[in-house]
Structure formats: C-alpha cells, structure tokens
Amino acid sequence: MYHYDEYDRALVTERVAQFRDQVARRLSGELSEEEFLPLRLQNGLYLQRHAYMLRVAIPYGTLSANQLRTLASIARDFDRGYGHFTTRQNIQYNWIELERVPDILERLAQVDMHAIQTSGNCVRNISTDAFAGVAADEVLDPRPLAEILRQWSTVNPEFLYLPRKFKIALCSATEDRAAVMMHDIGLYLYRDTNGEMLFDVMVGGGLGRTPILSQPIRRALPWRHLLSYVEAVLRVYNRHGRRDNKYKARIKILVKALGIEAFASEVDAEWEHIKDGLAELTEAEFSRVAANFVPPAYLPQPATDLGYGTALAQDAQFTRWVQRNTHAHKVPGYVSVTLSTKPGGDIPPGDVTAEQMEQVADLAERFGFGEVRVAHEQNLVLPDIAKADLYCFWQAVCDAGLATANIGLLTDVIACPGGDYCSLANAKSIPVAQAIQHRFADQTLLQDLGEISLNISGCMNACGHHHIGNIGILGVDKNGSEWYQFTIGGAQGKQSALGKVIGPAFSAAEVPDVIAHLADVYREQRIESERFVDTVARVGLEPFKARVYQREEASA
Amino acid sequence: MNNLIRLGGEGAKLVDADPWMLALTLPEDSTALLILSLSDWLARQPEAVLRAEQISADAVCLQPDDEAEQLEPYLAVLPLIAVHFPTFRDGRGYSQAYLLRTRLGWQGELRAVGDVLRDQLSHMRQCGFDAFAVREDKSAEDALKGLAGMSVLYGRSAIEPRPLFRRRDTL
Incomplete structure (x- = not known):
C-alpha cells in the first residue's frame, strides 16, 4: 500500500478546506451553479435523479482494511448504508447531501483517501489490474508507476479543463484485466531482456456514443519518460481536441480525425521539447514509491495441504x-x-x-x-x-453473503446504476440485471454456459461498458419508454472487440428470454469447450439473430 | 482594465489605474492603449514592429484557437500578452500560458482576461499568468483569496520547473 507522506497529506487536507469554502459559497449563492459545477465534479460530486452522488477514488483499486472501514462508516453515517463499486475502481454513494460533503471528504482525508478528479474534464482515477502485485501471470507490479501517475495528474494545473474526461489504465500481466484498450491512454508495462521497464503506449480508446479501441502510439517507452510522454499527449489533446461538441470531445475523436500517424508525430514533436531534463523520472523516486509496495511477509506453505x-x-x-x-x-x-x-x-x-x-x-x-x-x-x-x-x-x-460462485459467468453482470439513480440514463439497468440473474440462478446451467461477460448500460454513455461485453445490453429511449438493444461478440482484454448489434431493441420483460435464446444457440453451436465469445466469432451473428427474432415473430 | 490583480515582488496587488483596454473587435477610434486580437494586431503594426525592430504600441490577446507559437517573432516588441478565456471551462489558455513562459521565454506581463474567476486563479498563476483581469461582476478583492491555491503541487509548473519528486527530499 502507498502511505501518504506530509506532502500527500497536506494536499488532501487543503483540498478539503478549499472545497468546504466552495460549498459554503455555493450555498450562500455567491457561486452560481454554473461556476460551481466543474468544482464539484472535480471533487467527485454529481447531481443525480434524486440526490447528489459522491464518487470516491480507490487509486488502482487498492484499499487497506482500515480504509474500507472508513468507506463503511461513510455509507452508514452519510448514505443509506451501502456503496456501489464501479468499473473504474471507485466507490459511489448515491444519497448524499451537499452540505455534508466536506465532512465526508474530511473523513476520507484522515485515512489518506479523496474524491479528487473522479469526475470532470480532467485526468480521472488511474486504474489497473485488481490482481496487481500478486497475479501469477504478472511481469511486474504496476502499482508504483500507477501511484507516480496518480500524483502527477492530481491537480495538475494545465490539465484541469480538458475538452473532456481523460482515463488512464495500466496493465503488466499476460492477461489484460484492466480494460486497457478502452482508455484514453492505455499502458502495457513490461521488462526488456536487460530488465529495463518499458511501456507500450496505447491512445484513443473509449466507449460512449462512438466506441473505439485504442491504437498503439509508441512501443518500448522507457519508464523514465512516462510522465513527459503522458504530458505531451495531454498537451496536444488540450490544445487541439474538439470543444464544440461534447460528444466529439474525447481524445479518440482527435486521434481518429488526424489518424494515428499524424497524431503520433504531433505528440513526438511536443515530447522532443520536454522528454529530457527535469520531467524525467528518477530512480530515487521510483524506489521511494516502490518501497510502499513490497510484498507482505508470506509464510512458507506446505506443498500439499x-x-x-x-x-x-x-x-x-x-x-x-x-x-x-x-x-x-x-x-x-x-x-x-x-x-x-x-x-x-x-x-x-x-x-x-x-x-x-x-x-x-x-x-x-x-x-x-x-x-x-x-x-x-x-x-x-x-x-x-x-x-x-x-x-x-x-x-x-x-x-457475509459474498460467496456466490459466479465470477466470469453470466450472472457476474457489470451494470451501471442506470435510470434508478442516474439522470443521464434512458433506461433502468438494475432491474434488468436482476431479472437475468433470477432467470439464470440455476448453478448447473450457469456453470455449463461457462465464461460469458454480460454488460448493461442505461444509456449510450456506456458506463456499463456494454460494447465490450460478450453480450452487451444498451438501454434506449423510444417515445418515452425503455427498450434494450443487444450486441454480441464484444470482448475486453488483449483480444478486445466491440460487440455488434443483433437487431431491433426489446422491452425489459423480453430481455431474459433473449439471453436464453442466445444461450441456447451457443449450446447448440459450440464445439467442445469453446467459450460463448469464440462461438460468436466462429459462426457469426446470423444463427443468433435468426433464433432471437424468429421466436419474437412467432410469439407476436 | 478594471478589476485587475497583478503579481509583483511584494505579492499580489489590486491595480487601480490600468491603462489597457481589451478590444477584441477593433474600435473605430480610441485613445486608450489597446489589447487586440492577433489578426487585428498584425494588421495594425508598422513594418518595423513586424520586423521586431520597434516596440509595439498595442498589446495582443490570444484567443483559444490561436497558437502561442504564432507570437514567437514578436515577443521582443510586445508590451503585454493577454490570453482570453471565453469561458472558464475552456482550458486551452493554460497550455498557451505554459508554453509562452517555459518554451518561448516570454518574460513580460501575461494577463488572463475574460471569464477569470477566483477558483481558477491559482491554476492560472502556476501556468505562468502574472496578471488577472477578474470578470467585472466579481470582486477582485475576493478573488485575491483564490490566488494562493494549495501548498503542494506534484507536477511541474511555470513557476516551479522541478516536479515534487525532485523537491521532496529538500525539506
């Protein structure tokens, strides 16, 4: 775990005081809502359908037991007794009162936590593999460099008013469990034959209305240049990213418009100016941070227990x-x-x-x-x-009720809060997830279906990452009622793929049946232990479409 | 301009009588000292100024779409550079300021104009601004409180070229 020193602690403490003052000025009317909006977003505070939502950062997904107890105490004392963990390693509280937010942030600061830049058009929480530092297939621990990036991006004055949000993820295992390719910058960390830490840098990924997987922009970037290279990308983006249309403002649109080669040469030209010198990371800094992530004192275990x-x-x-x-x-x-x-x-x-x-x-x-x-x-x-x-x-x-044996299975649904909470949503996500989980509660069936990722988003902002689910469900609004559009064949990880739409949307009531049809086709078509996503890749959409829509016509 | 804060040797001060007038559209005739858009500025300068042989009587204002590098040939003859924030949510001015200070070597006054508000002043200062024309409906005195910001900056800035990791052990 990274332990704050006096600098880190001073920053979060002063930030709480600063936001306390900003909240007070908002409440007194001195700050207009328009002026307050980016300030509260950069402190993790959204205004939702019923109340404020506070998103707290869990940098690269690592928490101490004590920090988790603090998150529990916040759920109990300031919310309705629970919290919602998100796909980008944050926790959200859904029933928050503006007046009390500074007290929540103060409580977080006491355990070296914060909600800084969990929203807004700035660099968001740095995310990585949940098994970082311990996974058997890991090359090296990505967390020291993730922490270095977290610090560099925190309240970096030049990059707080970017055209749009900016997400960075790292991964240094054989399997990418951090959805690196859907990030604005994705970093694959590895060692060369001399043991030097290098990055393959990806840029321009993102979901939302225009889902795009990232592309490689630089291979074998030495770790010392991490901050200067990210700075170069951000400066090019800050200067040239579109600001006229929020749906075209992510870096992926700029990369697409320029083409990866032209974008890369812009970045290189910028990077030439800054790559050497004071921005270069030092061995001393890496060692200082890495010392926080030394493995715990594992006990020798018997070969067989x-x-x-x-x-x-x-x-x-x-x-x-x-x-x-x-x-x-x-x-x-x-x-x-x-x-x-x-x-x-x-x-x-x-x-x-x-x-x-x-x-x-x-x-x-x-x-x-x-x-x-x-x-x-x-x-x-x-x-x-x-x-x-x-x-x-x-x-x-x-x-504790947390032992459901469904990791990676159909009922291990990724879902956004959806229309029950979110003011952006076109449709509810949670009841749809629950209906599917209910329909596939049978363990034998579930295990037989094997690995299937199911992702549900309540609108095209795609917080449930429906594009990269093996089965993706997108809530859409049709004349004021809620409908659900299906994609299949999406995947995350190093074989990332965007799912393809199978046809017209369905009502909420039809969703479990549609999944059942998809599952039936898979079981009929699969060869041996082939996974759902591999069957889709091999046989294409047609058999799935035929079943799903034939049944619908027959029942209509 | 009214409502102006300027940094100096003895800290930040409110400026009472600033002679400059922001004129993003060229006035018919004016006796004031003008801060002009880049295109107006270029159009109005005598040859000697454009050859960087004579100090300009006019200041220039970068709009978000302008590139800071466009000013490079004229830095020696500009009396002041303003950077316009049409809305405080447009962050391009931060990069323009940072480049003017750290890459192009501008040492004269760098003034933030437009939607300039208390809660962004410390970021502007760190990116190299040393003058702030606070939006006219706001109190400049109140905005002064926003200048200091937080005591810790992890990264580099126009006023502190060393990132914190190069300063950490100097404590």
Missing part, C-alpha cells in the same frame, strides 16, 4: 467456488479470492453494505495482510489468502 485437499474432495459447493472465485497467485500456497457482489435477488451489481465492508475488512486482517482490492467487474478481491485457510475463509465469506 491435507485439510484443503479434504475440503475440496468433500464439499462440492466449496470446490465450485474455488474453481470460479480464486485466482492464481505468484506465491506458492496462496491464492487471490474474488468476493462476488452479484448474488442476484434484489442486490444491484456492485452494491455492498456497510456491514459487508466491515466483514471484508475483518477478513482481510484475519486471513490476509489487511489489503483489499476493487475489480473492474465491480467485485472485491482479497489478494493474499493461504490455501490452508481457504475452507475456513470461504465459510466466513458465505456468512
């Missing part, structure tokens, strides 16, 4: 959970565990109660090293659990 083996042999439910919800760890004898926030029922995906947060914090201390992660899929991760403790741990997770 008898108790664990017995539990696997005797408890099928436990075994299923281990198969679905644990992830391979760097250190022998350990696993990382994903706690599912998607049990179905009336719980919206990503929602966690204050009590659960406290339970997770306790579990992190009792079984792990006091650390918790937030995953892109809106789940929580305990990164370091010894296999020897796993059965006991699982029972405690069951008690």
Whole structure:
C-alpha cells in the first residue's frame, strides 16, 4: 500500500478546506451553479435523479482494511448504508447531501483517501489490474508507476479543463484485466531482456456514443519518460481536441480525425521539447514509491495441504467456488479470492453494505495482510489468502453473503446504476440485471454456459461498458419508454472487440428470454469447450439473430 | 482594465489605474492603449514592429484557437500578452500560458482576461499568468483569496520547473 507522506497529506487536507469554502459559497449563492459545477465534479460530486452522488477514488483499486472501514462508516453515517463499486475502481454513494460533503471528504482525508478528479474534464482515477502485485501471470507490479501517475495528474494545473474526461489504465500481466484498450491512454508495462521497464503506449480508446479501441502510439517507452510522454499527449489533446461538441470531445475523436500517424508525430514533436531534463523520472523516486509496495511477509506453505485437499474432495459447493472465485497467485500456497457482489435477488451489481465492508475488512486482517482490492467487474478481491485457510475463509465469506460462485459467468453482470439513480440514463439497468440473474440462478446451467461477460448500460454513455461485453445490453429511449438493444461478440482484454448489434431493441420483460435464446444457440453451436465469445466469432451473428427474432415473430 | 490583480515582488496587488483596454473587435477610434486580437494586431503594426525592430504600441490577446507559437517573432516588441478565456471551462489558455513562459521565454506581463474567476486563479498563476483581469461582476478583492491555491503541487509548473519528486527530499 502507498502511505501518504506530509506532502500527500497536506494536499488532501487543503483540498478539503478549499472545497468546504466552495460549498459554503455555493450555498450562500455567491457561486452560481454554473461556476460551481466543474468544482464539484472535480471533487467527485454529481447531481443525480434524486440526490447528489459522491464518487470516491480507490487509486488502482487498492484499499487497506482500515480504509474500507472508513468507506463503511461513510455509507452508514452519510448514505443509506451501502456503496456501489464501479468499473473504474471507485466507490459511489448515491444519497448524499451537499452540505455534508466536506465532512465526508474530511473523513476520507484522515485515512489518506479523496474524491479528487473522479469526475470532470480532467485526468480521472488511474486504474489497473485488481490482481496487481500478486497475479501469477504478472511481469511486474504496476502499482508504483500507477501511484507516480496518480500524483502527477492530481491537480495538475494545465490539465484541469480538458475538452473532456481523460482515463488512464495500466496493465503488466499476460492477461489484460484492466480494460486497457478502452482508455484514453492505455499502458502495457513490461521488462526488456536487460530488465529495463518499458511501456507500450496505447491512445484513443473509449466507449460512449462512438466506441473505439485504442491504437498503439509508441512501443518500448522507457519508464523514465512516462510522465513527459503522458504530458505531451495531454498537451496536444488540450490544445487541439474538439470543444464544440461534447460528444466529439474525447481524445479518440482527435486521434481518429488526424489518424494515428499524424497524431503520433504531433505528440513526438511536443515530447522532443520536454522528454529530457527535469520531467524525467528518477530512480530515487521510483524506489521511494516502490518501497510502499513490497510484498507482505508470506509464510512458507506446505506443498500439499491435507485439510484443503479434504475440503475440496468433500464439499462440492466449496470446490465450485474455488474453481470460479480464486485466482492464481505468484506465491506458492496462496491464492487471490474474488468476493462476488452479484448474488442476484434484489442486490444491484456492485452494491455492498456497510456491514459487508466491515466483514471484508475483518477478513482481510484475519486471513490476509489487511489489503483489499476493487475489480473492474465491480467485485472485491482479497489478494493474499493461504490455501490452508481457504475452507475456513470461504465459510466466513458465505456468512457475509459474498460467496456466490459466479465470477466470469453470466450472472457476474457489470451494470451501471442506470435510470434508478442516474439522470443521464434512458433506461433502468438494475432491474434488468436482476431479472437475468433470477432467470439464470440455476448453478448447473450457469456453470455449463461457462465464461460469458454480460454488460448493461442505461444509456449510450456506456458506463456499463456494454460494447465490450460478450453480450452487451444498451438501454434506449423510444417515445418515452425503455427498450434494450443487444450486441454480441464484444470482448475486453488483449483480444478486445466491440460487440455488434443483433437487431431491433426489446422491452425489459423480453430481455431474459433473449439471453436464453442466445444461450441456447451457443449450446447448440459450440464445439467442445469453446467459450460463448469464440462461438460468436466462429459462426457469426446470423444463427443468433435468426433464433432471437424468429421466436419474437412467432410469439407476436 | 478594471478589476485587475497583478503579481509583483511584494505579492499580489489590486491595480487601480490600468491603462489597457481589451478590444477584441477593433474600435473605430480610441485613445486608450489597446489589447487586440492577433489578426487585428498584425494588421495594425508598422513594418518595423513586424520586423521586431520597434516596440509595439498595442498589446495582443490570444484567443483559444490561436497558437502561442504564432507570437514567437514578436515577443521582443510586445508590451503585454493577454490570453482570453471565453469561458472558464475552456482550458486551452493554460497550455498557451505554459508554453509562452517555459518554451518561448516570454518574460513580460501575461494577463488572463475574460471569464477569470477566483477558483481558477491559482491554476492560472502556476501556468505562468502574472496578471488577472477578474470578470467585472466579481470582486477582485475576493478573488485575491483564490490566488494562493494549495501548498503542494506534484507536477511541474511555470513557476516551479522541478516536479515534487525532485523537491521532496529538500525539506
């Protein structure tokens, strides 16, 4: 974990005081709403359908147990007892009063947290792999450089009024679990044969109305140039990005308009001016930050644990959970565990109660090293659990209601808050997710369908990332009523792909049936253990369309 | 201009009598000292000014669409450069200021004009502005409170070329 020093602490403390004053001036009428708007957005505060929503940053998804307890206390004392974890490793509180926001921020500052730049046309929270630092397939820990980027981008005066929001993600594992290719800047971090840290830099990704996957702009960027290169990209974007139309203002539109080569040469020309000299990162700074991320004191584990083996042999439910919800760890004898926030029922995906947060914090201390992660899929991760403790741990997770064995399965739905909360939404997301989870509650069926990502967005702003779901559902408004358009074949990770629309939209009531038809076609068409997305890639949309729309006509 | 704050050796001060007038459209006739749009400025200068051999009587104002580099040939003869913020949400002026100070070497007055408000003043200052024509319906005295901003800046700025990681251990 990164521990704040006096500079970091001074910044968040002064920021709270500054925003307290701005809120007071808004309440007194001294600041107009128009003047206040970007100020509150840059402090994470949105005005939603019913109340203010506060989005708190969880930089690169890493939390201490104590920080999670603070998030729980905020849910309890300032909200309705729960919080909503997002795809970009933030937490959102949906029922916030403006007057109390400075007190919330003050409470966050006490545990080295903030809500700075979680919204607004600026560089947002830096995100990465939830298994950073522990994944077996990781090349090196991306978190020190993520923290360095977080600091550099925080209240960077030149880049606070960009044409539009700006998202950066890093990944340094074989598998990209950070959706790097849908970010404005995506960074693949690796080492060359001499051990030098390098980046492959991607630019111009983003979803929204015009979904575009990022393109490579520079290969093998030495880590020392990280900040100057990002600065060059941002300066070119700040100067030349469109500002006449908010739907054409993301960097992806500029990159597309210029073409990647022309954009890259603009960036290179800018970078030439700044790449060497004071902006260059130093070994000392990297070491200072990296010292915060030294691995915990893992205990040597027996090569085979008898108790664990017995539990696997005797408890099928436990075994299923281990198969679905644990992830391979760097250190022998350990696993990382994903706690599912998607049990179905009336719980919206990503929602966690204050009590659960406290339970997770306790579990992190009792079984792990006091650390918790937030995953892109809106789940929580305990990164370091010894296999020897796993059965006991699982029972405690069951008690907390976070042991649904559905990670990566159809019911592990990614969904935005949708029309229940969000004033931008065209349609509700949560009831649709719940209806699907209800329809596919049968574990045997669910396991048989295997890996399918299902993403739901309540409008084309695409917070549920529907474009990159194997099945994507987009809420649309047709003459004042809510309809749902389906895409299939989307994927995230290094094989990222944008899903293709299968045809006209459906009503909310029809959605579970449509999924069932898609699932049927997959089961008929799949070859051996082929995944849903691979079947779609192989057979194309037609068999799926034929079934979905034929049935609809027959029933009409 | 009214409502002007200027930084100086002894800190920030309200300026009582500023002789400059912002004239983004060229007035018919005026005896005031004018801050002109780049195209008007270029059109009005005698040859000697354009050859950078004579100080200009007029100041220039960059609009967001202008490039700071366009001023490079004239930096030696400009009395003042203004940067216009048509709305405070348009952040191009920050990059223009930063480039003028750090790359083009402008050392004269750099004045923020337009939608210039208290809550952005510290960012403007860090990007190199040293004069701020606060929007006329706002109190410049009140805006002074916004100049200091926060004590910590992680990155570099026009007034502090070293990022914090090069200053951290000097404490």
